[in-house]
Amino acid sequence: MKIQANTIRGGMVIEYEGKQWSVIKQAIERPGKGGAFIQVEMRDIATGTKSQARWRTQDSVERLEVRENDCTFLFKDGDAYAFMDSENFDQFTLPAELLGQRAAFLQDNMPVTVEFIEGKPVGISLPQTVVLTVVEADPVVKGQTAASSYKPGLLENGLKVLIPPFIESGTKIVVNTEDVSYVERAK
Numbered sequence: 001m002k003i004q005a006n007t008i009r010g011g012m013v014i015e016y017e018g019k020q021w022s023v024i025k026q027a028i029e030r031p032g033k034g035g036a037f038i039q040v041e042m043r044d045i046a047t048g049t050k051s052q053a054r055w056r057t058q059d060s061v062e063r064l065e066v067r068e069n070d071c072t073f074l075f076k077d078g079d080a081y082a083f084m085d086s087e088n089f090d091q092f093t094l095p096a097e098l099l100g101q102r103a104a105f106l107q108d109n110m111p112v113t114v115e116f117i118e119g120k121p122v123g124i125s126l127p128q129t130v131v132l133t134v135v136e137a138d139p140v141v142k143g144q145t146a147a148s149s150y151k152p153g154l155l156e157n158g159l160k161v162l163i164p165p166f167i168e169s170g171t172k173i174v175v176n177t178e179d180v181s182y183v184e185r186a187k
Contacts, residue, residue: 003063005038005055013045013117015062016053020045020117028057045122048100064117068125071114073106081106083114083121094121104157105130105177126177131186132156133172140165150182 008014012023021042030036038055055061074082080093081103094114096103098121105126106112113125136154150162153173161175163182172186 001063002060005059005061006057008038008040008061013064013066015064020064067116068113069116071112073110073112075108092121099124102126104159129174129176129183131172132175134167134169137163137167137169
């Protein structure tokens with residue numbers, strides 16, 4: 001569906017130069033001379049690379065319809081990840097390249113949202129936070145309490161995160177999946 005460039009918003013999926021792009025952010029630029037234009041920062045859905053594009057406000061852009069289905073992650077099979085659609089119970093796999101770093105957060109039977117364009121799965125949305133176990137944490141150095149200090153911790157999924165000094169190995173913590181940061185100790 002064609003839309004005016006000035007109606008592009010973050011989160012939309014558009015087609016540009018034969019590729020599918022997810023819009024990260026957009027801004028209307030009004031130079032002192034000439035007409036206004038739209039500056040768009042976007043991410044290639046297939047490769048994850050970022051790019052910028054500029055359109056005049058009256059230009060038209062192809063907007064793609066994204067359908068989101070609630071699914072459940074089942075298991076990892078080599079370089080593929082198996083999911084099941086929660087509505088019709090169809091099973092399908094997604095390659096590791098498509099998931100990127102988000103694959104590290106997947107746990108068996110985890111609910112996720114899978115995004116489809118023209119019936120083809122193109123990405124997933126994870127829950128905002130997940131509970132993971134710290135498997136390795138540096139010991140606390142006494143006397144470092146004047147300023148807030150964090151220490152590196154290794155999680156069960158292999159990712160490293162900065163954790164407070166009171167967190168020890170074996171502790172379950174809540175981790176933000178967007179920026180891979182410590183949120184709180186799990187209750």
